[in-house]
Amino acid sequence: MNKPLLSVRDLRVDLNTRSGVLHAVRGISFDVAPGETLCIVGESGCGKSMTSLALMDLLPRVARRSAGGITFDGQDLTRRRIAGRLRGRRMAMIFQEPMTALNPAFTIGDQMVEAYLYHVGGTRAQAVERAAQMLEKVGIGSARSRLSQYPHQLSGGLRQRVMIAMALITDPELLIADEPTTALDVTIQAQILRLLKDLQKELGLAIILITHDLGLVSRIAERVVVMYAGAIVEEGSAAEIFDRPAHPYTRALIDCIPQPGRTERGAHLGTIAGVVPSLIGPQEGCAFRDRCPVAQPRCASDIPTQQAGSHRWVCIHGGRA
Amino acid sequence: MLPAVTLGYYITPPFMRLVRAGMIDALNTDYVRTARAKGLPARRVVFKHALRNALVPVVGLVAVQLGLLMGGSVVVESIFALDGLGYLAYQSISYRDFPVLQAVVLLLSLAYVVLTLLSDIINAWLDPRLRAA
Numbered sequence A: 001m002n003k004p005l006l007s008v009r010d011l012r013v014d015l016n017t018r019s020g021v022l023h024a025v026r027g028i029s030f031d032v033a034p035g036e037t038l039c040i041v042g043e044s045g046c047g048k049s050m051t052s053l054a055l056m057d058l059l060p061r062v063a064r065r066s067a068g069g070i071t072f073d074g075q076d077l078t079r080r081r082i083a084g085r086l087r088g089r090r091m092a093m094i095f096q097e098p099m100t101a102l103n104p105a106f107t108i109g110d111q112m113v114e115a116y117l118y119h120v121g122g123t124r125a126q127a128v129e130r131a132a133q134m135l136e137k138v139g140i141g142s143a144r145s146r147l148s149q150y151p152h153q154l155s156g157g158l159r160q161r162v163m164i165a166m167a168l169i170t171d172p173e174l175l176i177a178d179e180p181t182t183a184l185d186v187t188i189q190a191q192i193l194r195l196l197k198d199l200q201k202e203l204g205l206a207i208i209l210i211t212h213d214l215g216l217v218s219r220i221a222e223r224v225v226v227m228y229a230g231a232i233v234e235e236g237s238a239a240e241i242f243d244r245p246a247h248p249y250t251r252a253l254i255d256c257i258p259q260p261g262r263t264e265r266g267a268h269l270g271t272i273a274g275v276v277p278s279l280i281g282p283q284e285g286c287a288f289r290d291r292c293p294v295a296q297p298r299c300a301s302d303i304p305t306q307q308a309g310s311h312r313w314v315c316i317h318g319g320r321a
Numbered sequence B: 001m002l003p004a005v006t007l008g009y010y011i012t013p014p015f016m017r018l019v020r021a022g023m024i025d026a027l028n029t030d031y032v033r034t035a036r037a038k039g040l041p042a043r044r045v046v047f048k049h050a051l052r053n054a055l056v057p058v059v060g061l062v063a064v065q066l067g068l069l070m071g072g073s074v075v076v077e078s079i080f081a082l083d084g085l086g087y088l089a090y091q092s093i094s095y096r097d098f099p100v101l102q103a104v105v106l107l108l109s110l111a112y113v114v115l116t117l118l119s120d121i122i123n124a125w126l127d128p129r130l131r132a133a
Ligand SMILES: Nc1ncnc2c1ncn2[C@@H]1O[C@H](COP(=O)(O)OP(=O)(O)O)[C@@H](O)[C@H]1O
Pocket: A015, A016, A017, A022, A024, A042, A043, A044, A045, A046, A047, A048, A049, A050, A051, A060, A062, A279
């Protein structure tokens, strides 16, 4: 692989809760190459959002981040000054809730222009021009008049487009998208996904797409990281993950994707039996073993990482069990 | 001086509580997170994005509190023997001067209505969602 754009080593996020320290992210490492789409997938509560917020230094106050290293284009992101210079400029983020992610008190033009003026500078007229351009780029017609509208005057799908346009206005190299389509209905979901894919090609943008929906991953990802209970359990190219999934958890997720003609009508969709274990306190052995159909007694002790080229998984079984 | 402090002491705490609660709420919103994600400096995030939304309930309280202030001034002006509208109301009651009392009450109610209207107008400016209604 050529030099990574983003490199994350041993990232941990701990949250102080009433019942003890919750280890939401438990020492994960991954790289993102320039222009690449990496999907981070896993059930809800696996620590995906905490991971993305940790990268942007946006964690809630109860959370503490530690890392062996986080670098962006070779620069040390764990240093506040450097992170402050890159955030919103060379790395941008969009969120799950398009309905609340924009400030209701300001026009979308104002909110778009403000980031551009702060990071890039120039005159207000130039910034407005750029904002209108970006709205067109994300497929919003009559961009000029849209700029003077308020968020509550737009639909959810449009707002998410505005969020994308706003995130990309400074021409960043990395976009982190945390469940960007989860709150939208299915047709709009497909449109937004298409848009992200097109923008990525056009702008040479690297994307970290975070989702609980592996079906969506198959449509966009080049590389996939599967997270379970705060840890990465499998990582590989999209082909490796979908054609030769090695980890029982990944296989269970794949089995949850509804298949036209194969999934029975009315069958229980999209869930694996059992629940994600508590993330409070340390985890001994494989966190998936209570739900794993091929678990063995030795799954209760340390699990080796297995590797075949760029394909890696954490399980006692090698490949197809 | 003392009358001002007296009245101030009486009406300030609700404001402090409301602004504090409003800011805590606003700082935890998604749009403040968006503003931070955009890399805006903390000052900008707090004073532009959070404060603007925290002010909406405060403006409503200003109207109510100014109304209370007018009522309160009846007491304060009487105690400190200040020559004001409140003292006038007090005197007109003591002397049973009903036309004057009526005028004072009418003035105060009018002021109250105007204040409420003003607060609605200011709030519509602060929060565009209130404009349609
Ligand atoms: N503000 C918070 N306080 C305490 N625990 C939290 C908070 N936010 C998230 N968590 C916990 O952290 C874990 C990881 O959450 P999250 O990263 O949001 O998961 P995901 O995005 O994969 O659904 C979950 O167990 C969740 O309950």
